[in-house]
């Protein structure tokens with residue numbers, strides 16, 4: 001069985017191109033992980049996700065623990081078999097969505113008790129239970145349970161929250177059962193405060209993880225703050241471990257974070273946008289509901305290999321959304337996931353040729369101003 005390793009194959013400034021080797025296959029980095037919330041990347045088949053070249057997907061512990069339940073998925077052979085994704089899967093800890101979706105949350109030092117947003121049933125999530133659920137799902141990469149510090153937060157509130165997350169990180173480490181090719185990642189917290197981010201990174205390093213995530217961002221702080229937190233955090237993370245920026249972001253966010261040394265990303269933006277007629281393309285963001293596309297015979301993005309672009313016109317995609325046909329969200333989600341995969345492949349290639357900044361400037365220069373919604 002393959003050991004979980006991360007090998008850096010090229011660097012350009014702070015940016016890295018590498019390969020994660022896992023029990024379920026290799027992941028070239030930098031990588032964008034499509035979000036497979038409830039055991040599916042919404043509106044896509046597993047085959048269509050594979051066709052975009054995505055090497056790894058994300059699953060959400062919160063959704064899967066409520067429905068159909070982690071024990072049931074384990075009985076059915078694990079999440080890989082259940083969703084027809086034999087490749088690597090990273091699962092989140094459930095903490096973020098307990099805080100954003102669940103009703104009547106009650107946080108204590110040991111864990112969090114909450115009511116399902118589906119039927120009001122009461123659940124308890126502790127670091128140990130989160131790790132157990134991710135084990136039952138057979139996650140390739142397991143995330144520690146953390147407390148998501150709200151934004152904005154005072155220094156004192158951010159410190160208290162970060163210290164709780166570090167205690168939960170230690171308990172998560174103790175609960176995790178190491179297996180060849182599987183990994184456990186810690187999560188740096190500390191809000192926007194450089195000293196707290198540094199202290200959090202050092203606490204995680206003392207515990208020891210296979211990779212390090214930067215959490216608590218993409219919650220309304222804005223790109224300049226996100227990048228400032230990365231600049232304050234990255235120097236405290238080990239060179240030889242993968243770095244994962246959770247929940248980020250737009251194509252422009254991804255480029256800036258790769259330039260700062262981030263290796264892994266996930267975000268609902270490309271899939272959510274695909275369901276609402278927003279297309280991410282090499283010429284910027286298009287709103288396909290816009291009347292200017294009604295008679296446009298051109299492909300959505302002439303440089304894109306996806307079926308929405310190679311087999312259909314902008315006019316057809318516009319029509320599908322106006323007629324509320326399900327194929328509209330299906331084709332546009334495929335396209336957006338394809339665009340994100342191609343964006344990351346382009347960044348990776350540019351890193352190996354040590355021309356990342358020039359490549360990034362060229363990508364950004366191609367984007368036109370966005371259509372009004």
Ligand SMILES: [Zn+2]
Pocket residue numbers: 300301304305306307308309310334335336338
């Ligand atoms: Zn396309």
